[in-house]
Amino acid sequence: MGREMSNSTTNQKQQSAMSYTVEQLVAVNPYNPDILPDLENYVNEQVSSETYSLNANLCLLRLYQFEPERMSTQIVARILIKALMAMPAPDFSLCLFLIPERVQMEEQFKTLIVLSHYLETARFRQFWDEAAKSRHILEVVPGFEQAIQAYAVHVLSLTYQKVPRSILAESINIEGLSLDKFIEHHVANSGWAIEKNQNKGQLIILPSNEFNHPELKKSTADGIPLEHITRILPILG
Amino acid sequence: MAYDREQVIPGDSAYVGYDPNYVPDSVKSFVVHMYRHIREKNVYEIHQMYETSFQSISDRFFKDAPWPSVDAVAPYVDNDHVFCLLYREMWFRHLYARLSPTLKQRIDSWDNYCNLFQVVLHGVVNMQLPNQWLWDMVDEFVYQFQSFCQYRAKMKSKTEQEIALLRQYDQAWNVYGVLNYLQALVEKSMIIQILEQEKEGLEQFTATDGYDYSGGSNVLKVLGYFSMIGLLRVHCLLGDYHTALKCLLPIDISQQGVYTSVIGSHITTIYHYGFANLMLRRYTDAIREFNKILLYIFKTKQYHQKSPQYEQILKKNEQMYALLAVSLSLCPQVKLVEEVVNSQLREKYGEKMLRMQRYDDEAFALYDELFSYACPKFITPSAPSYDEPLVNYNQDAYRLQLKLFLYEVKQQQLLSGVRTFLKVYSTISLGKLAAYMEVDEPTLRTILMTYKHKTHAVDFDGKITSNADIDFYIDDDMIHVAESKPAKRYGDYFMRQIVKLEGVMTDIDRIKLE
Numbered sequence: 001m002g003r004e005m006s007n008s009t010t011n012q013k014q015q016s017a018m019s020y021t022v023e024q025l026v027a028v029n030p031y032n033p034d035i036l037p038d039l040e041n042y043v044n045e046q047v048s049s050e051t052y053s054l055n056a057n058l059c060l061l062r063l064y065q066f067e068p069e070r071m072s073t074q075i076v077a078r079i080l081i082k083a084l085m086a087m088p089a090p091d092f093s094l095c096l097f098l099i100p101e102r103v104q105m106e107e108q109f110k111t112l113i114v115l116s117h118y119l120e121t122a123r124f125r126q127f128w129d130e131a132a133k134s135r136h137i138l139e140v141v142p143g144f145e146q147a148i149q150a151y152a153v154h155v156l157s158l159t160y161q162k163v164p165r166s167i168l169a170e171s172i173n174i175e176g177l178s179l180d181k182f183i184e185h186h187v188a189n190s191g192w193a194i195e196k197n198q199n200k201g202q203l204i205i206l207p208s209n210e211f212n213h214p215e216l217k218k219s220t221a222d223g224i225p226l227e228h229i230t231r232i233l234p235i236l237g
Numbered sequence: 238m239a240y241d242r243e244q245v246i247p248g249d250s251a252y253v254g255y256d257p258n259y260v261p262d263s264v265k266s267f268v269v270h271m272y273r274h275i276r277e278k279n280v281y282e283i284h285q286m287y288e289t290s291f292q293s294i295s296d297r298f299f300k301d302a303p304w305p306s307v308d309a310v311a312p313y314v315d316n317d318h319v320f321c322l323l324y325r326e327m328w329f330r331h332l333y334a335r336l337s338p339t340l341k342q343r344i345d346s347w348d349n350y351c352n353l354f355q356v357v358l359h360g361v362v363n364m365q366l367p368n369q370w371l372w373d374m375v376d377e378f379v380y381q382f383q384s385f386c387q388y389r390a391k392m393k394s395k396t397e398q399e400i401a402l403l404r405q406y407d408q409a410w411n412v413y414g415v416l417n418y419l420q421a422l423v424e425k426s427m428i429i430q431i432l433e434q435e436k437e438g439l440e441q442f443t444a445t446d447g448y449d450y451s452g453g454s455n456v457l458k459v460l461g462y463f464s465m466i467g468l469l470r471v472h473c474l475l476g477d478y479h480t481a482l483k484c485l486l487p488i489d490i491s492q493q494g495v496y497t498s499v500i501g502s503h504i505t506t507i508y509h510y511g512f513a514n515l516m517l518r519r520y521t522d523a524i525r526e527f528n529k530i531l532l533y534i535f536k537t538k539q540y541h542q543k544s545p546q547y548e549q550i551l552k553k554n555e556q557m558y559a560l561l562a563v564s565l566s567l568c569p570q571v572k573l574v575e576e577v578v579n580s581q582l583r584e585k586y587g588e589k590m591l592r593m594q595r596y597d598d599e600a601f602a603l604y605d606e607l608f609s610y611a612c613p614k615f616i617t618p619s620a621p622s623y624d625e626p627l628v629n630y631n632q633d634a635y636r637l638q639l640k641l642f643l644y645e646v647k648q649q650q651l652l653s654g655v656r657t658f659l660k661v662y663s664t665i666s667l668g669k670l671a672a673y674m675e676v677d678e679p680t681l682r683t684i685l686m687t688y689k690h691k692t693h694a695v696d697f698d699g700k701i702t703s704n705a706d707i708d709f710y711i712d713d714d715m716i717h718v719a720e721s722k723p724a725k726r727y728g729d730y731f732m733r734q735i736v737k738l739e740g741v742m743t744d745i746d747r748i749k750l751e
Contacts, residue, residue, distance in 0.1 A: 097638065
C-alpha cells in the first residue's frame with residue numbers, strides 16, 4: 001500500500017546492486033557507525049528511484065540517536081516523507097519514536113507532523129490544502145502525490161461499497177477531466193464500476209473486499225494450522 | 238579487579254565493617270561445591286546452589302554488603318579463570334540488587350561481561366549451566382545497560398571526578414558495544430539456523446530445553462537464544478518497536494519453547510512483545526498475548542512464592558494489567574480476554590477503563606497515568622556533551638514516547654462515540670447519524686474513515702487485518718452495520734482432547750500387570 005516499486009530502467013542494475021549491499025549491511029552489521037554514510041546515500045537513492053526500505057531507514061535513525069552530532073535534518077525529512085507515502089502502514093510514527101523532541105519542533109517537521117495528522121484522521125481536504133502550501137518541502141520526493149492518492153483510495157475501499165464522485169474527488173485532489181481519466185483507468189484495471197444517480201451525480205462502485213463486504217470475511221476463528229494437525233497424525237494413524 | 242581500596246570511591250562508607258578479603262566458611266563451602274558441580278556438569282545441583290544457597294547466604298551475611306572479592310575466593314577454586322568470571326557476574330548482580338553501584342563498579346561490571354562473553358564467543362567453554370542462570374546473565378546485562386544510561390543522564394549532581402571517569406571509559410556500556418555483543422551471541426551460536434532446522438526435525442534444541450546431552454555445552458546456544466530476547470528489550474528501550482519485534486521473530490511465541498523454561502524470560506518476552514504491538518497499534522495481538530500470560534501467571538505464581546524472582550513477577554503482572562486496560566480501552570475486544578483475567582482486570586481497572594473510554598481530559602490523564610506506570614524505562618543511548626551545562630535529561634526518552642502515545646490516543650478520540658451508535662443501529666443514514674453526533678456530514682465521513690483506518694492494522698508483510706469489534710460499510714449515504722460474532726473454537730478443544738487421551742493410553746500401556 002503506497003510502497004513504490006517502480007525502478008527507472010536506465011540505472012536498474014546499478015541501483016539493485018547498491019540496494020542489495022545496503023540491505024545486507026543492515027541485516028548483518030546494523031550496529032556499526034561506519035555504515036552511516038551508506039545509509040544516507042541509500043535514502044537519497046530511495047527518493048530518486050522511487051523505492052523504499054523501512055529497515056534501512058530505521059537503522060539510520062537509530063545511528064542518529066546514538067550519535068546526534070551526525071544527524072542530517074534534510075535526510076530525516078526525506079525519511080519522514082517516504083514514511084508518509086507508506087501509509088496506511090504506521091511507518092511515520094515508527095520514525096517519530098526515534099527522533100528527538102527538539103528536532104521535531106523544527107518548522108519542516110511540525111509541518112510533516114500536521115500532514116500526517118490529517119492523513120491519519122482522513123481529513124483529505126485539509127491535507128491537500130496544507131500540502132499545496134508546503135510544496136517546497138514535498139516536491140523533493142517524486143511520487144508523493146500518487147502515493148497519497150493510493151492511500152486515499154485504500155481508505156475509501158475499506159469504508160465504501162459505493163462512494164459519491166465528489167467524495168472521491170476531494171480525497172485524491174483530482175477534478176474534472178483528470179478525474180474522469182483516473183476513474184476510467186481504475187474501471188479498466190482495478191475492478192471499479194460507475195453508477196449514475198439522478199439526483200447526486202456519479203457513484204463509484206468499489207471492488208468488493210472483506211472490509212467493505214463483511215459477509216465476505218473468512219471465518220478464521222476456527223482454523224487450525226496444518227502444523228498442529230501433523231502432531232496428531234501419528235495418533236490417528 | 239573486584240574492590241580497589243586505594244581509590245576513594247563515593248559510597249565506601251556504606252559498607253561498614255566490610256572486609257573484601259574475609260571469606261566466611263559458608264562462602265568457602267559454596268564456591269568449592271559450585272566449582273566442583275560445574276566441572277562435573279551437575280546442572281541440577283548448580284541450579285540449587287545458584288537459586289537457593291546463594292540467596293540464603295546473601296540473606297544471612299551480605300544483606301548490606303558485597304560478597305567477598307573474587308581475589309579472596311580464587312585460591313579455593315584453583316584460580317579457575319572462567320569460574321572467577323562467573324563468580325564476579327553473581328557478585329555484581331548481588332551488588333546492583335542490594336546496594337548502589339559506584340561508577341567505577343559499573344565500569345568493572347561491564348569489563349567482566351566483556352570478558353565472560355568473549356570467552357563464550359571463542360567457543361572454549363565446556364560447561365552446562367542452568368537456563369535460569371544463563372537467562373539472568375542476559376537479563377542483568379541489559380538491565381545494567383539501562384541503569385547506566387539513566388545514571389549517566391543525570392548530569393546535575395555529577396562530580397568532576399565522575400565526569401573525568403566517564404570521559405575516560407567511554408566504551409563502558411556504550412550502546413554499540415551492548416548491541417554488538419548481543420548480536421554476536423545470536424550469530425556465533427547459530428541459534429536462528431538451529432531453530433529453523435528444528436522445525437524440519439534436523440536439530441534438537443527445544444526438546445532438550447537447550448541442554449546438550451551429547452557431552453557438549455549449552456552455554457553459547459542458550460545465551461544466543463536469550464540474546465534475541467535481550468535485543469527485543471534493548472530496541473524497546475530505544476523506541477524502535479519494529480526492529481524489536483523483528484529480533485524476536487525466530488522464536489514462535491504461539492508455542493512453548495526455551496523462552497518458557499524460565500519464568501522471567503517468559504514474562505519479559507511477552508511484556509515487550511505486547512508493548513511493542515501496542516505502540517504499533519496492533520491492539521488485538523497485544524491483547525491476545527497479555528491475556529495468555531496473565532492467565533498463566535494467575536495459575537502458577539503460587540509456585541514461585543519462595544523464589545528471588547517473585548517480586549519481579551508480581552510487578553510485571555501489575556504492569557501488564559495496566560497495559561491490557563489501555564489496549565482494551567483503545568480496542569474494545571473484550572471477547573479476547575478469559576473470564577479469570579477479565580475479572581481481575583475489572584477489579585483493578587474497571588472504573589478507570591470506563592473513564593478512559595470517555596476520551597475527555599480526565600481520560601487522557603488516566604492514559605498518561607497507566608502508560609507511565611507500565612512502560613519500559615526508555616533510555617537516551619548517546620553520551621552527553623560533558624562540556625555543556627549539567628542538566629538531567631534522563632526523562633527525555635520517556636517523555637517523547639509518552640507524548641507520541643497520547644497523540645495517538647487523541648486521534649482516536651471520536652471513535653468511541655461512533656461505536657456507541659453503531660451498536661444500536663443496523664442501518665442509519667449519514668444525515669441522521671451526523672445529527673445525533675452533532676457534527677456535519679463531511680466531518681462524519683472523515684470520522685467514519687478514521688474509524689476504518691485505525692481499526693485495520695497493517696502487519697509485517699503489509700497484510701491488513703481488522704481488529705474492529707463493530708464494523709460497517711457505506712453505500713452512498715447509508716451506513717450498514719455488521720457485528721462480528723465470536724466463533725466457538727471447537728477445533729482447538731478437540732485437538733487437546735485427542736492428545737490428552739493418547740497420553741492416558743500410553744500411560745496405561747506402560748503399567749505392567751503381574
